[in-house]
Amino acid sequence: MRGILIRTTGDPRAMVRTVGREVWAIDSSVAMAEPQTLDSFLKIFFLRPPRLGFLLVTVFASIGLLLVTIGVYSVIAYSTSRRTHEIWFADGALGRLLAT
Secondary structure, three states: OOOOOOOOOOOHHHHHHHHHHHHHHHOOOOOOOOOOOHHHHHHHHOOOOOHHHHHHHHHHHHHHHHHHHHHHHHHHHHHHHHHHHHHHHHHHHHHHHHHO
8 A cells, every 4th residue: 555644733634635736746647545644544454453353263263172172072082981891890800809
């Protein structure tokens, strides 16, 4: 985005017409699309909250958290199912040991 910045001592909006006349005097093919103050330019382009970016990060982080939760649950369930036989065996051995 191209533009010119002009420092004024008075109201910057009052200088728009004067600056436009001077620019057109130099090159009449140049158009002034959106004359605005530096404060409004910064608010529009740089200082507004990036809501879409935060929304996308939140969505992908939520999906990632869900996948991690499912993965951890799956690993714990699998390892528990593999060791169920050992738990039953230990419980049976302990029961026989206490009975004698």
